[in-house]
Amino acid sequence: MSCEQLRLDNQLCFALYSTSLAMTKVYKPLLQALNLTYPQYLAMLVLWERDGITVSELSQRLLTDPGSVTPLLKRLEAEGLIRRIRSSSDERVVELHLTAKGRDLQHQAEAIPSCIVKATGQSTDELLSLKQELVELRARLLETL
Numbered sequence: 749m750s751c752e753q754l755r756l757d758n759q760l761c762f763a764l765y766s767t768s769l770a771m772t773k774v775y776k777p778l779l780q781a782l783n784l785t786y787p788q789y790l791a792m793l794v795l796w797e798r799d800g801i802t803v804s805e806l807s808q809r810l811l812t813d814p815g816s817v818t819p820l821l822k823r824l825e826a827e828g829l830i831r832r833i834r835s836s837s838d839e840r841v842v843e844l845h846l847t848a849k850g851r852d853l854q855h856q857a858e859a860i861p862s863c864i865v866k867a868t869g870q871s872t873d874e875l876l877s878l879k880q881e882l883v884e885l886r887a888r889l890l891e892t893l
Contacts, residue, residue: 774867778860782853787820795830795846796854803842829853
């Protein structure tokens with residue numbers, strides 16, 4: 749007695765989850781060359797966009813809570829990629845600043861997006877369209893929370 753709706757291969761959530769796992773596996777060797785984990789890479793992407801943001805702003809950008817990014821940030825600081833500095837106007841606020849080493853790492857990471865495009869076997873236009881659909885799906889799901 750199997751219900752077709754409950755078959756694993758018919759689940760959107762599993763397609764998204766397993767694709768995310770596969771994508772992370774493709775990133776792994778590329779990021780190992782930079783000595784970064786995937787979550788650290790995401791944090792660095794945000795900091796390369798906007799140096800000097802707060803921990804709260806970073807966690808909002810990554811759609812996570814500040815407590816979960818703190819250990820990741822401590823490791824990035826230990827690696828000499830960022831500095832965490834308490835705000836002079838509000839010591840509860842921690843600002844994140846790239847070091848020279850952190851800024852230099854951006855140049856090494858510049859080849860990663862093209863490696864990912866190549867690994868997918870899809871065109872840039874196809875991937876941009878897929879990304880837009882996923883962003884819209886995420887927004888609709890977040891509206892239900």
